[in-house]
Amino acid sequence: MTQHKKRALYFALAFVGYGCNPNFEFDVSDGGQLANVGGGGAFDAAAYNRCVTRCATWGQFCSQDWMVCVECNTDTDCSGTGKRRCWVEDHRCVACATDTDCAAGQHCVSQTGECRTACNYTSSEDVCNTEGERCGDSNVCLSCEHDDECTTTGRGKWCLPGCGYCVGCLTDLDCAGTGLKCDTVNHTCVVCKDGRDCESGCCDIPNHTCY
Numbered sequence: 001m002t003q004h005k006k007r008a009l010y011f012a013l014a015f016v017g018y019g020c021n022p023n024f025e026f027d028v029s030d031g032g033q034l035a036n037v038g039g040g041g042a043f044d045a046a047a048y049n050r051c052v053t054r055c056a057t058w059g060q061f062c063s064q065d066w067m068v069c070v071e072c073n074t075d076t077d078c079s080g081t082g083k084r085r086c087w088v089e090d091h092r093c094v095a096c097a098t099d100t101d102c103a104a105g106q107h108c109v110s111q112t113g114e115c116r117t118a119c120n121y122t123s124s125e126d127v128c129n130t131e132g133e134r135c136g137d138s139n140v141c142l143s144c145e146h147d148d149e150c151t152t153t154g155r156g157k158w159c160l161p162g163c164g165y166c167v168g169c170l171t172d173l174d175c176a177g178t179g180l181k182c183d184t185v186n187h188t189c190v191v192c193k194d195g196r197d198c199e200s201g202c203c204d205i206p207n208h209t210c211y
């Protein structure tokens with residue numbers, strides 16, 4: 001299968017089945033219990049305790065499903081980050097899960113966990129002030145529907161399926177030849193997106209460098 005056909009298939013699956021990110025899942029646990037979204041095999045308590053101790057050194061948390069250091073396992077792990085919700089599948093803190101997490105006049109894009117300018121698709125009033133943006137049928141200001149709309153924006157060359165904005169990468173394949181990985185939240189090519197990409201098992205996520 002050619003790279004072009006692979007990318008077309010990726011876009012088709014993304015739009016039909018998943019929207020922006022097929023892994024998007026919030027912490028919905030009660031009482032801050034560890035949300036184990038991975039699994040498989042016997043749980044090694046001793047290894048997990050070592051992982052917890054190691055991650056605490058860097059102010060992070062151990063993912064029970066990956067056994068590496070991550071930004072969060074539950075919403076309570078995101079206090080102090082400026083982002084209040086834990087995107088459990090990727091163990092990352094994000095801004096919102098629902099519109100109530102956002103400021104007035106904003107809408108939570110639930111597939112990416114970010115607050116964006118709200119608009120009314122059926123209204124003629126233009127509140128999408130950023131150059132090149134328009135109101136999408138999900139009542140969020142969008143900047144693209146196709147890759148070719150991204151080539152001159154300087155914001156990345158791929159249009160993120162189901163989300164309507166230009167990004168630097170969709171998968172690790174888009175970072176090929178650079179030795180970098182595609183960050184599953186910000187969609188930029190980075191040294192590390194979580195502890196799995198680092199020999200130490202811990203990534204300095206805000207700076208995307210290994211500890």
